[in-house]
Amino acid sequence: MNTLSIQQLRCHHIGPIDLNVAAGQYVSFSGPSGAGKSILLKAIIDLIPNSGEVSFNGQRREHMRASQWRQQVGLLPAESFWWCNQVGDHFPELNEQQLKWFSQLGFDKQVLGWDVLRCSTGERQRLSLLRLLCHGPKALLLDEPTANLDKTNTENVEQIIQSYVQEQHCPVIWISHDPIQIKRIASQHYILEQDGQLQKEAA
Amino acid sequence: MNVIPLSVTDLAVAAALVVLLAMLSMAMQLGLGKRIIIAAIRTTVQLLLIGMVLKTLFDRAHPGWVLLLAIIMLSVAGYEVMARQKHRFGGWWGYGLGTLSMFISSFTIAVFVLIAVINVEPWYTPQYAIPLLGMMLGNTMTGVALSLDRLTSGAYEKRGLIEAQLMLGYEWRPAIADIVRESVRVGLMPMINSMAAAGIVSLPGMMTGQILGGSPPMEAVKYQILIMFMIAAGTGFASMGATWLGARHLFDERQRLRLDRLKEGRT
Numbered sequence: 001m002n003t004l005s006i007q008q009l010r011c012h013h014i015g016p017i018d019l020n021v022a023a024g025q026y027v028s029f030s031g032p033s034g035a036g037k038s039i040l041l042k043a044i045i046d047l048i049p050n051s052g053e054v055s056f057n058g059q060r061r062e063h064m065r066a067s068q069w070r071q072q073v074g075l076l077p078a079e080s081f082w083w084c085n086q087v088g089d090h091f092p093e094l095n096e097q098q099l100k101w102f103s104q105l106g107f108d109k110q111v112l113g114w115d116v117l118r119c120s121t122g123e124r125q126r127l128s129l130l131r132l133l134c135h136g137p138k139a140l141l142l143d144e145p146t147a148n149l150d151k152t153n154t155e156n157v158e159q160i161i162q163s164y165v166q167e168q169h170c171p172v173i174w175i176s177h178d179p180i181q182i183k184r185i186a187s188q189h190y191i192l193e194q195d196g197q198l199q200k201e202a203a
Numbered sequence: 204m205n206v207i208p209l210s211v212t213d214l215a216v217a218a219a220l221v222v223l224l225a226m227l228s229m230a231m232q233l234g235l236g237k238r239i240i241i242a243a244i245r246t247t248v249q250l251l252l253i254g255m256v257l258k259t260l261f262d263r264a265h266p267g268w269v270l271l272l273a274i275i276m277l278s279v280a281g282y283e284v285m286a287r288q289k290h291r292f293g294g295w296w297g298y299g300l301g302t303l304s305m306f307i308s309s310f311t312i313a314v315f316v317l318i319a320v321i322n323v324e325p326w327y328t329p330q331y332a333i334p335l336l337g338m339m340l341g342n343t344m345t346g347v348a349l350s351l352d353r354l355t356s357g358a359y360e361k362r363g364l365i366e367a368q369l370m371l372g373y374e375w376r377p378a379i380a381d382i383v384r385e386s387v388r389v390g391l392m393p394m395i396n397s398m399a400a401a402g403i404v405s406l407p408g409m410m411t412g413q414i415l416g417g418s419p420p421m422e423a424v425k426y427q428i429l430i431m432f433m434i435a436a437g438t439g440f441a442s443m444g445a446t447w448l449g450a451r452h453l454f455d456e457r458q459r460l461r462l463d464r465l466k467e468g469r470t
Contacts, residue, residue: 046457047369066458071372081367083381135371 002057004044004073004139004171009052011043012036014196016052021139021171028174028186035192037175038078041141044173045075056139074137078144078175080128087119087127088112091134098134105130105156122148129157133164140165140172146181158185206416218243260329269327273336277306280344287348290355290465296452297466301347304445309339312437320429338409338430339437342394346438347445350390354449355465357382365460375454383450390442394435401431 002023009017014036021027029037043050046066054061061069084090091112094102102111105126119127125148132140140161146154158181165172176182182189189201221243229236260268281302291297313336317326326332358365361382368378401407409430413423455461 045370047366047459049455049459049461065374067369067372067374069372070370074372075370077367077370079363081363083361083364083368132371137372 002138002169002171004173005053005055006044007053009040009043009050009054011039011048011050012196014040014043014192017198019190019198021173023169023171024165025188026165026172026174026186027188027190028176028182029190029192029198030175030177030182031192032194035194036196037192038143040192041075041143041173041175044141045070045073047075071135072137073139073141074132074135075141076129076132076143076145078147080124080131082116082124085115085117086112087114087116090131094134098130101130101133101160104160106153122150122153125149126153126157129160133160138168138170140170140174142172142174144175144177146176146178154181218247257329257333260333264325264327264329266325266327269329269332272329272333273310276337276340277302277309280305280340283344284348284351286468288352288355288468290359291351291468292355292449292452292464293466296464300449300452301344301351301445304441304448305340305343305347307444308437308441309336309343312433312440313339316429316433334409335430335433339433342434343437343441345393346390346442349393350386350442350446351449353389354382354386354446355453357385358450358453358460359462359465362460362462369458369460375450375458375460379450379453383446386446387443390446391439394438398431398435401427407431 004021006017006019009015017040019027029040031037039048042048043052044054046054046061046069056069056072082090088111099109102109107123107127107130111127116124125145129145142161145161146157149157161172164170174182174185176185191199191201193199221239225236225239225243228239256272260272281298284301284305285291285297288297292300313332314326316335317323317328317332321331323331358379365378365382369375397405397407407427407430410423410427413426414420452464453460453462
């Protein structure tokens, strides 16, 4: 159940990639910059042209609308973009628990009225994670979710992701350049080489 | 009342003014001198040619010839729309998108007005059909070019914002809705402005021409109003159609933003 299964995925110079991520499992990617880690995640959510078979929870992505697929398999991009002026306009109706996530990441309710342009890079990164989680994805692809954060915020972000994953039984792919974080989080680690091949690292 | 005929000398005097302008701009190093002269020569040659074509056409009003001229006018307008875009669609789309929407809106409206409003017999009488279509196409072309340019540049510049919405599982339509709205708005603005300013700031060219040609002012005004409405409707529908089709073609069947379908234009 809730397994993210990738077979023979190819995109640009990347692949073929074969990978299974089970519910609640954390798989981490690292590798030289420019190897195409972000491209690989975009190919999985079918945001860029690619070939291969990807399915989630036994359902192949071709069998549903692309928008439906992306609602299930959520991608947190390394750089967050905001299409409205106010932070709150990017969120659906929020429930109690979701508001609690805001306070766990150091925001109060006021943040929804903030102007996006006035937020710092770190604030935007945390808000971008909240935005993704509030849309309720069932699998998480995270592109350096803590890259611009200090130690405390990194811990908070990891905690929120972990509780979300535990509750929703999400498979997780996590791109990180921090070996300590990788050791702390992931059960399997892969390196995406310059030639586009995914190499498994010994634990 | 008859038109006072213009002699070659009369036109030469007017041409001297343009040459003076070109020389002045060369002296000021605006880098426009050559372009002014070339544009002026193009105007002269193109208009003389069309004058001869129209003269022949008016002498024998065959629907086939009218249609042929109409198609040539449309093809050139389609090319102009494509050439004015910074990022345009590659392949047939680059040319076909603007041409198709102009064809549908300009031709339908022109034929409709000829048959149902002006009621000229036969409806393809070139004295009516060609100038009407020409004015329609000239204005529609501007509207469509502006709309498409804004659409493709908008998608190019805001690709991050569009993809961010797609990533969250939004459909392509809401993800590009703002850009679509803005594109149609930009395409319609010149036409709305010219309707609002007509008669006060500017005396429209066609009306002025008719008055110079000896028509009673009220008749000229009525025709001008008719033309303005035709242009408004034609430009509006064509801009909307082209923007909608273009926006659709920016995404593929998996709702991916396909900027690789655009290529860099000349300007």
